[in-house]
Amino acid sequence: xxxxxxxxxxxxxxxxxxxxxxxxxxxxxxxxxxxxxxxxxxxxxxxxxxxxxxxxxxxxxxxxxxxxxxxxxxxxxxxxxxxxxxxxxxxxxxxxxxxxxxxxxxxxxxxxxxxxxxxxxxxxxxxxxxxxxxxxxxxxxxxxxxxxxxxxxxxxxxxxxxxxxxxxx
Amino acid sequence: xxxxxxxxxxxxxxxxxxxxxxxxxxxxxxxxxxxxxxxxxxxxxxxxxxxxxxxxxxxxxxxxxxxxxxxxxxxxxxxxxxxxxxxxxxxxxxxxxxxxxxxxxxxxxxxxxxxxxxxxxxxxxxxxxxxxxxxxxxxxxxxxxxxxxxxxxxxxxxxxxxxxxxxxxxxxxxxxxxxxxxxxxxxxxxxxxxxxxxxxxxxxxxxxxxxxxxxxxxxxxxxxxxxxxxxxxxxxxxxxxxxxxxxxxxxxxxxxxxxxxxxxxxxxxxxxxxxxxxxx
Numbered sequence: 001x002x003x004x005x006x007x008x009x010x011x012x013x014x015x016x017x018x019x020x021x022x023x024x025x026x027x028x029x030x031x032x033x034x035x036x037x038x039x040x041x042x043x044x045x046x047x048x049x050x051x052x053x054x055x056x057x058x059x060x061x062x063x064x065x066x067x068x069x070x071x072x073x074x075x076x077x078x079x080x081x082x083x084x085x086x087x088x089x090x091x092x093x094x095x096x097x098x099x100x101x102x103x104x105x106x107x108x109x110x111x112x113x114x115x116x117x118x119x120x121x122x123x124x125x126x127x128x129x130x131x132x133x134x135x136x137x138x139x140x141x142x143x144x145x146x147x148x149x150x151x152x153x154x155x156x157x158x159x160x161x162x163x164x165x166x167x168x169x
Numbered sequence: 170x171x172x173x174x175x176x177x178x179x180x181x182x183x184x185x186x187x188x189x190x191x192x193x194x195x196x197x198x199x200x201x202x203x204x205x206x207x208x209x210x211x212x213x214x215x216x217x218x219x220x221x222x223x224x225x226x227x228x229x230x231x232x233x234x235x236x237x238x239x240x241x242x243x244x245x246x247x248x249x250x251x252x253x254x255x256x257x258x259x260x261x262x263x264x265x266x267x268x269x270x271x272x273x274x275x276x277x278x279x280x281x282x283x284x285x286x287x288x289x290x291x292x293x294x295x296x297x298x299x300x301x302x303x304x305x306x307x308x309x310x311x312x313x314x315x316x317x318x319x320x321x322x323x324x325x326x327x328x329x330x331x332x333x334x335x336x337x338x339x340x341x342x343x344x345x346x347x348x349x350x351x352x353x354x355x356x357x358x359x360x361x362x363x364x365x366x367x368x369x370x371x372x373x374x375x376x377x378x379x380x381x382x383x384x385x386x387x388x389x390x391x392x393x394x395x396x397x398x399x400x401x402x403x404x405x406x407x408x409x410x411x412x413x414x415x416x417x418x419x420x421x422x423x424x425x426x427x428x429x430x431x432x433x434x435x436x437x438x439x440x441x442x443x444x445x446x447x448x449x
Binding site for chain 2: 012015016019020022023026027028029030031033048052056060061063064065066067070071074075078079081082085086114115118119121122123124127128130131132134135
């Protein structure tokens, strides 16, 4: 239970940072989409139950603050979590570069699926894809930069909360 | 061996179970969960917004006294011109009331002005909305129009305890009726929020533009609210039509409208709360 609370607290902090960052970027009309950050850490490094529950909670958090059908993020995050968890024994879990690559691939997949669920609202979907492509590019660059920090933050928080031992951090 | 197979399949079974439970869950519980999670984040959003205000306050304190004196002088000039406008406004209101009585016309909707700070702006390629720092605690209703110095901001789409969510006019889901400023016939034109390209001002789409309206980037036409539908009062600025081309049906034109660039940095808005007869 404490593990889930600690992971969710980290996700809440991430949500706050992203909300502030996107608030500041509104003048430039750039939007950073970092859904993979909510999922990949739990799926790659955490036990099944704690990681999956944290992903579901993060999905509900994102759903409640977005004008989408309630449950869209929940189902997407759950599906992404299951896919990564299923493959995690074959992925380089202890390698930072490997984690970043997995994060980028998961974010790409989530972005494309999420865009297909939303783009039909646009009066000109063809033109909307250009904007989405720029957002995706910026998001991927941002994710590549912050993934090591976010993994370290979650690991350190778990150690401070005495959920994990120091050598795992 | 079967145990190992089950362990491998367990995540997929759990996923299927989660999806099934979610689909079968009553709407009441989903609505409750949504409201609960939103209210969980509301204090965080408001706290961050207040910290930004404090930051702005301290940065403003760094201004020199001479700068403040200059700003005060400019404000005094503005105030004097606004006082004149207020007097004219009062005269015009009296005249409107007199004409309504003489001609037995239904009176315009009255509004209470509720000023609110913007706590969070959320502009993506999929949606465009802001969260303001007033909600049910200030009697904000769903659907209330929201304006700022540049014209229409949008419409309140969700109301929570201490915050409200406003869908901007640049949001693709927002549609309303407008008229060309100065059009003597007051012909309604359909406005819809559109694509918001990166590093460029927000835009919208206009449809059912009469054939005699010519709008180009060199001679744009200003679009204002029509007052039809009863949500927005008439005459509020929506943007400028910079392109109008003949539509596929040949009966009307369709085009592009450029919205106010300040929408991207809006920090203070006014909610027009409709007054029902008999309330102040």
